[in-house]
Amino acid sequence: MLLEGCVLTQAKLQRKINHIMSVKIFSSTDFPAYLPKLNSLYDDLFSGGKGFRSKLVQMVSEPIGISKDLQNLLCQTIEFIHNASLLHDDLIDRSVLRRGKPAAWNKYNPEYAVLAGDYLLARVMVNLSAHGNIKLVQYTSQMISDLLEGEWLQDSVVGDFFVTPAQLDRIHNLKTASLFKWCLRAPFIAQNNFDQDLHLCLEEMGTILGQLFQRSDDLLDYDIRNNEGKAILGDLKSGYLNSFGSFVSQNMNRGQVDQMIKSKTLVEFQNCFSDVDGLKIFEQKVLEFDQINSKLIDLYQHHLSVLMSLLKEKITSKDLFNSLQPLTEILYWRRKPAGH
Amino acid sequence: MNFKTLQKSDADFKKYLMGTFSNTDVAIPVKTLNVGTVNETVTFEIVKMIEIQRPKYFVFLAHLIKLRTYLLIMVPLFYVAFKNYLDDRFFDPISFLCASVAILFLYAGLNLRSDLNDHISGFDRVIEPTSPKPLLKGWITGSEVSFMSLVFIAISAVLAVPVFILQKEEIRVVAVVVILFIVGQFFKKNSYKNQRLGEIILFLLIGPGLCSGLQVALGSGIDTEILFFGSLWGIAVLFLVHLNNFSHLLSSSQAGIHNTMNKMGFDASKKFLVFWLVLLNVFWILFHHFYAGTFWMWFVGLVFIFWSIPTAIEFSNISSPVGSDLLSAKKTGYKNFLLMIVLLFIEQIWYLGNKINWTL
Numbered sequence: 001m002l003l004e005g006c007v008l009t010q011a012k013l014q015r016k017i018n019h020i021m022s023v024k025i026f027s028s029t030d031f032p033a034y035l036p037k038l039n040s041l042y043d044d045l046f047s048g049g050k051g052f053r054s055k056l057v058q059m060v061s062e063p064i065g066i067s068k069d070l071q072n073l074l075c076q077t078i079e080f081i082h083n084a085s086l087l088h089d090d091l092i093d094r095s096v097l098r099r100g101k102p103a104a105w106n107k108y109n110p111e112y113a114v115l116a117g118d119y120l121l122a123r124v125m126v127n128l129s130a131h132g133n134i135k136l137v138q139y140t141s142q143m144i145s146d147l148l149e150g151e152w153l154q155d156s157v158v159g160d161f162f163v164t165p166a167q168l169d170r171i172h173n174l175k176t177a178s179l180f181k182w183c184l185r186a187p188f189i190a191q192n193n194f195d196q197d198l199h200l201c202l203e204e205m206g207t208i209l210g211q212l213f214q215r216s217d218d219l220l221d222y223d224i225r226n227n228e229g230k231a232i233l234g235d236l237k238s239g240y241l242n243s244f245g246s247f248v249s250q251n252m253n254r255g256q257v258d259q260m261i262k263s264k265t266l267v268e269f270q271n272c273f274s275d276v277d278g279l280k281i282f283e284q285k286v287l288e289f290d291q292i293n294s295k296l297i298d299l300y301q302h303h304l305s306v307l308m309s310l311l312k313e314k315i316t317s318k319d320l321f322n323s324l325q326p327l328t329e330i331l332y333w334r335r336k337p338a339g340h
Numbered sequence: 341m342n343f344k345t346l347q348k349s350d351a352d353f354k355k356y357l358m359g360t361f362s363n364t365d366v367a368i369p370v371k372t373l374n375v376g377t378v379n380e381t382v383t384f385e386i387v388k389m390i391e392i393q394r395p396k397y398f399v400f401l402a403h404l405i406k407l408r409t410y411l412l413i414m415v416p417l418f419y420v421a422f423k424n425y426l427d428d429r430f431f432d433p434i435s436f437l438c439a440s441v442a443i444l445f446l447y448a449g450l451n452l453r454s455d456l457n458d459h460i461s462g463f464d465r466v467i468e469p470t471s472p473k474p475l476l477k478g479w480i481t482g483s484e485v486s487f488m489s490l491v492f493i494a495i496s497a498v499l500a501v502p503v504f505i506l507q508k509e510e511i512r513v514v515a516v517v518v519i520l521f522i523v524g525q526f527f528k529k530n531s532y533k534n535q536r537l538g539e540i541i542l543f544l545l546i547g548p549g550l551c552s553g554l555q556v557a558l559g560s561g562i563d564t565e566i567l568f569f570g571s572l573w574g575i576a577v578l579f580l581v582h583l584n585n586f587s588h589l590l591s592s593s594q595a596g597i598h599n600t601m602n603k604m605g606f607d608a609s610k611k612f613l614v615f616w617l618v619l620l621n622v623f624w625i626l627f628h629h630f631y632a633g634t635f636w637m638w639f640v641g642l643v644f645i646f647w648s649i650p651t652a653i654e655f656s657n658i659s660s661p662v663g664s665d666l667l668s669a670k671k672t673g674y675k676n677f678l679l680m681i682v683l684l685f686i687e688q689i690w691y692l693g694n695k696i697n698w699t700l
Binding site: 153156157160161162163164166167170171196197200201203204295298299302303306 | 341343345347370371373374379381383468590591659660661662663664665667668
């Protein structure tokens with residue numbers, strides 16, 4: 001079978017990472033220096049972050065032979081959009097910190113934060129339209145509007161502690177998954193490959209990756225696989241019940257939900273289930289949540305095999321498979337894939 | 341885990357949806373893209389038939405024929421029977437019995453058919469179900485549902501024959517109902533509940549159509565009271581339909597389904613629901629004003645109004661098209677509907693008690 005033996009060698013992987021790291025997303029010369037504080041605001045914004053979305057763009061672009069310039073454009077596009085959403089998000093959520101530093105609205109002022117976000121989105125349209133691929137411009141605009149719809153809907157459920165996992169999935173599909181879908185599809189669109197089956201498959205894979213990323217991120221809030229040291233119960237304390245919170249509270253009674261809302265520590269949260277077996281029940285819930293997501297990972301692998309069958313060139317599909325296959329390990333389980 | 345992704349244009353697409361692709365496996369749809377379009381793509385999880393865990397038979401059947409929605413036809417049945425007994429117009433009990441049983445089978449058959457249509461159109465995969473769907477759970481295949489539906493409708497047709505013989509006027513009522521049904525079938529895209537013309541047809545069928553049909557089967561013809569009651573009942577049923585459509589406003593809008601709620605959007609829909617509740621109250625009071633005693637008009641009228649006020653406030657306060665407010669409002673609205681039925685039942689029991697001087 002085509003997919004068998006598709007394991008990257010260490011050297012190949014290192015070369016790939018080196019290339020990925022070499023992409024420059026932001027340069028102060030890209031923006032007018034006469035605008036007060038704009039460049040220092042962007043310096044703060046772009047200096048942190050893992051740039052995962054742009055790496056994902058490259059993971060797809062590289063194997064299918066997209067030129068370096070076009071790769072840069074795509075990477076810049078996704079990072080600009082993502083960071084614009086962070087600028088606006090922090091203001092909406094009144095989050096005072098972003099990547100360990102004061103959030104833009106807090107350090108400068110809310111007006112600058114809004115305008116800096118808008119400016120990034122405008123630059124995206126300027127850069128993409130200059131490239132001239134109207135389908136890419138159209139798809140990117142659609143993605144931005146999905147992202148905004150997701151933001152809007154998410155804001156409408158803040159303070160709602162009875163929201164269901166399925167309802168949150170709808171929001172995350174718009175807010176988070178739309179960007180992942182773009183990362184997978186945009187390189188093909190940029191290459192003028194509009195094969196319908198291919199894009200349907202990539203759309204599905206992007207949706208799953210977005211959901212897995214969001215759910216894994218939500219688990220960090222409950223100190224599960226929290227290697228980054230993210231603040232515990234941050235979402236809950238700011239009145240937002242995330243996907244894991246919604247999952248565990250499905251069968252809680254009103255009293256338990258009230259207790260959950262008031263939780264200040266993880267132990268207090270676990271005690272919502274039971275004063276005696278709280279930890280045990282909590283761990284069981286994590287296990288059940290992981291099982292649901294394992295099924296989603298299986299579904300992703302299925303779509304990946306469909307994708308491989310759709311790609312005509314064997315070399316391309318091998319490299320692409322090697323890039324995309326370990327993503328669920330990285331995104332959901334937050335560990336290095338076996339063999340890498 | 342074994343998955344299979346198929347497009348609408350694939351030759352096997354319908355076989356997987358209907359469950360006829362294998363004698364040992366079941367295909368459960370887990371993901372659908374571009375529903376209702378030629379590009380519709382469904383990913384099925386292929387599960388061994390013996391691995392499917394079905395609930396106990398009664399629970400399975402209850403979900404299959406949507407037993408909990410039987411109130412929608414049982415209440416008109418009950419009302420027509422009581423009304424005519426109280427008025428000494430219960431002329432043809434045999435015909436009425438046949439018509440009642442026929443209606444029960446027809447309703448089961450149409451529910452099954454509706455589920456199958458939703459399954460094939462993909463509607464059941466984009467709208468979050470509030471109760472387990474046997475087809476989506478793999479408890480039954482599409483072809484089995486289709487067969488059962490035909491059997492139920494055939495039984496209903498056989499039972500209708502004596503009604504037509506005993507009460508010839510029933511043929512005219514059924515003819516009108518069949519025309520409405522055909523018009524609905526001609527125009528409908530997803531279901532009667534999810535298309536604006538369909539909503540009107542549903543109102544006519546389950547309201548004045550059903551009530552007058554039952555009364556004609558009983559041999560007492562059509563009168564203004566039964567038409568008024570039918571209209572009241574149609575408005576009450578549509579209240580539930582609008583409420584249900586509102587509760588999945590976002591998902592159905594994204595899927596491109598056209599109904600009153602989607603057309604209006606979130607903010608206007610909330611106002612429309614309040615308006616519809618007011619309309620229900622007005623019809624409820626007018627019905628009692630014309631056809632009930634003064635005491636009952638005031639009693640059930642005031643109880644219903646006072647119960648409806650918090651419901652209307654709850655509708656107005658819904659803040660999100662995806663939050664838990666929606667489910668809560670749906671439950672509150674349903675309780676309002678149930679209250680109406682309880683009040684109607686108590687009222688009829690009171691009339692019956694008076695008629696027989698509270699002696700059995």
